[in-house]
Amino acid sequence: MKQTIPASSLKPSSLYCVGKNYQLHAEEMQQWEPRNREHNAKQEKENEPLIFLKPPTSLSRNGTTSIPLFHGDPVSENMHYEAELIVLIGKDAENVSEQDAMTFVAGYGIGLDMTLRDVQIDAKRKGEPWLKCKGFKNSALVSDLVPAEAVPDPGVLLFELTRNGAVVQKGEAKKMLFSTPVLISYLSYIYGLQAGDLLFTGTPEGVGKVSPGDRLYAELHLENARDSGPLTTLEAFVES
Ligand code: MG
Secondary structure (H helix, E strand, C coil): CCCECCCCCCCCCHHHHHHHHCCCHHHHHHHCCCHHHHHHHHCCCCCCEEEEECCHHHECCCCCCCEEEEEEEEECCEECCCCEEEEEEEECEECCCCCCCCEEEEEEEEEEEEEEEEHHHHHHCCCCCHHHHCCCCCCCCCCCEEHHHHHHHHEEEEEEEEEEEEEEEECCCCCCCCCHHHHHHHHHHHHCCCHHHEEEEECCCCCEEEECCCCCEEEEECCCCCHHHHHHHEEEEEEE
């Protein structure tokens, strides 16, 4: 069995993230999208995933996250956690079929897509990009990764997030609207993937606010193997 891939070794050119990849999270987001409620209620499954980027500088190297300051003032009053299954791309991928997609995966981890929810709501209202609400410094937290060989099928991965010891999110990768191979194939056709890129596959329901001093702890498990302990874990601390 190959060794765990340390988070400290990651050097992604791109961090691709998927929005609304779990139905119940897509529905909970409607509470912050009142103008679109009628449209959203009728919305059927999209043909293509919603993709956004975080820059490489968004990757936290010390397990901490915080709302950035500009001229001494925090740029948000509402930072949320979003726990997500992370996929590490192992080799460059262009125009890859869904059938071949899994051969491009090097490993899996658990991560946090920290989000400035108030900034995001404002951006949506104005039709502006999401870079500030999603791509700020230390907005991406990633655990050490387990080699792909340890996970025969990412559809059997489970994850759980606690905030200050209380469970706040539970995820089942099989509930993703766009599965890991579908996402890899899609990204390889539209953007082209590079070895070392990270994929944040979207968050399930239960997102919520964090405050300075909060401790976040996430585990990644194989279904039916919870007794043997987590595949990998992530600890994060919210700084002011
Ligand atoms: Mg997310």
